[in-house]
């Protein structure tokens with residue numbers, strides 16, 4: 490069977506979610522091609538060539554671009570069967586012939602082999618536990634993807650996952666919609682083998698893309714030890730929730746000594762009532778404590794934020810900007826983070842929350858989210874204003890410090906008089922976008938244009 494696997498966007502790294510099933514399908518004798526629309530132009534000839542097409546949709550933006558690309562496939566080849574797989578696979582059932590979520594690699598293989606099972610969410614352990622080596626050779630090389638940036642230097646970066654899913658159920662998060670509080674461990678040997686091939690391709694830094702790296706702390710530490718022993722100079726970053734940063738305080742000395750350069754952590758808000766509604770499991774004080782704890786081990790936090798929810802007030806936005814300054818995080822926050830607005834995809838655990846009911850609108854198919862309005866309508870206008878400000882300043886090439894100062898002014902706060910030379914930019918990836926955020930019009934436009 491000639492199989493075309495398409496990735497539309499995977500946060501700037503070489504798409505593991507396509508490479509992994511590509512390896513499995515190739516091992517089974519299929520002729521597999523991959524297309525990454527975040528890097529490569531649309532290729533109509535591949536659509537003509539294919540017997541089956543499957544889109545990887547691991548996040549919201551990927552899903553939105555995939556919806557556009559699927560219309561191209563349907564126009565060219567109405568006869569062609571299309572699958573969508575990944576975290577957002579289940580919400581693609583209206584446009585795909587087969588929608589698959591969770592640990593879907595085996596089900597995807599089955600679909601290509603002609604199996605007519607119609608189960609949507611798969612949580613079997615076999616797919617995550619190892620299997621074929623990801624077929625990274627079928628994708629653009631890693632030097633075309635996001636790099637690790639530190640002290641003005643950029644290094645090639647690889648990407649692996651030690652686990653899938655999450656043991657928690659934060660109400661705004663798409664992960665529990667599919668995994669419902671479960672995690673699936675990726676076999677240690679599989680993580681090592683995939684890391685080895687990326688190091689051989691030039692990677693000097695590794696991103697662990699697990700939704701939360703310390704969900705399975707014992708397994709993650711085995712992975713950290715094994716990789717540090719094999720590749721002592723390899724640095725890495727991972728995503729860890731505030732609660733786990735504090736709960737696993739004893740692990741940070743070893744994690745730091747093994748090469749951890751920064752931790753992404755979903756702080757979301759500095760309003761404790763909002764954090765409770767989202768069931769985040771932390772308070773604003775906890776977030777501050779997490780910053781300090783990690784710093785004692787030389788690890789910087791790159792917080793992700795979701796400032797705009799139906800309950801946001803101007804005072805909360807001001808408090809968030811002040812929190813960033815007070816904790817010396819101006820160089821740690823990508824400006825787009827100050828503009829993120831809550832998404833409510835189908836199945837969101839927030840939909841049943843009584844505090845949301847007065848603000849909830851109709852489902853918007855185009856944006857793949859329920860509409861909602863703020864309790865204070867001026868906050869909807871402020872979000873649009875900040876998003877436009879950040880988008881245009883980034884397009885002009887402005888630095889994060891001056892954008893932060895401009896955001897303070899737009900929110901009615903005094904500027905702090907920070908200069909770009911006085912603020913240290915924390916280690917980071919060159920792709921500034923590490924959560925399931927509503928894409929800016931420019932980001933979405935660029936991706937959709939490439940899909941066309």
Ligand code: SF4
Nearest residue numbers: 655657658659662700
């Ligand atoms: S926000 Fe993070 S910790 Fe919460 S459910 Fe999602 S992945 Fe898990």
